[in-house]
Amino acid sequence: VSTSTIAAAIAVILAIGLVVTVGVASLLSGAFHFLFARPSLVFLLPKNRETGFAFGLKWNSAREPAKFDKVKLRLFNPFGNPTQVEVSREFPAQGSSFGTEVEMGEAMTKFWQSQGFDRALVQIEISSLRDGLTQQFEMRGAKFKEKFHAASITVDQFQSKNKIEKTKPLYNTVERSFIADPLPQTNKVLKLATNPVFADSFAAPAAGAAKAQGDADNNFAVSKVWIDPGCIVCDACEAIYPQVFEVQSDTCVIRPDAPLTNGLLIQDAAEACPVEVIKFTKAS
Ligand code: SF4
Numbered sequence: 001v002s003t004s005t006i007a008a009a010i011a012v013i014l015a016i017g018l019v020v021t022v023g024v025a026s027l028l029s030g031a032f033h034f035l036f037a038r039p040s041l042v043f044l045l046p047k048n049r050e051t052g053f054a055f056g057l058k059w060n061s062a063r064e065p066a067k068f069d070k071v072k073l074r075l076f077n078p079f080g081n082p083t084q085v086e087v088s089r090e091f092p093a094q095g096s097s098f099g100t101e102v103e104m105g106e107a108m109t110k111f112w113q114s115q116g117f118d119r120a121l122v123q124i125e126i127s128s129l130r131d132g133l134t135q136q137f138e139m140r141g142a143k144f145k146e147k148f149h150a151a152s153i154t155v156d157q158f159q160s161k162n163k164i165e166k167t168k169p170l171y172n173t174v175e176r177s178f179i180a181d182p183l184p185q186t187n188k189v190l191k192l193a194t195n196p197v198f199a200d201s202f203a204a205p206a207a208g209a210a211k212a213q214g215d216a217d218n219n220f221a222v223s224k225v226w227i228d229p230g231c232i233v234c235d236a237c238e239a240i241y242p243q244v245f246e247v248q249s250d251t252c253v254i255r256p257d258a259p260l261t262n263g264l265l266i267q268d269a270a271e272a273c274p275v276e277v278i279k280f281t282k283a284s
Helices: 003-036 107-112 141-150 155-161 203-218 236-240 263-272
Strands: 040-044 052-058 068-076 084-094 098-103 121-128 133-140 222-227 245-247 252-254 278-282
Touching (some): 040 098, 040 141, 040 155, 052 121, 052 155, 068 107, 084 107, 098 155, 121 141, 133 141, 222 252, 222 263, 236 245, 236 263
Antiparallel strands (some): 040 052, 068 084, 068 121, 222 278, 245 252
């Protein structure tokens, strides 16, 4: 047998050994987690023993990341009355081991007063609505009652014992100040007529006024204005200069008292006429 064959055989054996080792380690890790690192539920002493339910939940949040925000108590009571009771409430989401007390409301009274409670099955579900993860615990009613009444530490004591920070309130009071903070410095400037940066923007109206003055200087009077046949009664001329043009049912006419001093406006109306039937002569 050659040396290379022996080396290859050793390599294969080592590779198989490595795979087997990793597999066994993985199995042992899973078994360890199943046996010793499962989520645990602790019954805590509620402030309201009638309708409150206080509990602590510990789990490996690194392995099972979730934010738990709902607790549901179910009573399966096939030999009692009522045969089933369910009460659930939401609470502020918790992303790692926590303790909390939840006010379950009047339904909790019905839960406790069920006939045959001790023999019934109680299911406690703590779930994350957002992450779709549920931790479930089951026990007989008698056991549930025993744990509930045996609870001796409060939520606060549980939190401090397990070095858990207190739950932050759902809403924080906003700090308000009625004195405005100074505006941040920017290169932006207000667009005002008095601001020299925008002098050109506000020069346009002034230019328009100058143009109007120029137009006034160039205006002229007309000696005669009339309408040739062919008016299509579109109203354009009357819209421009109603003191001169009057559109009737079948044609446009010139008003008897029409002012003839604003030749520019009459010219505008003539240019707007789609069939060019408005005629005029300038006064000499
Ligand atoms: S603009 Fe011309 S077509 Fe229109 S109503 Fe006046 S004259 Fe008639």
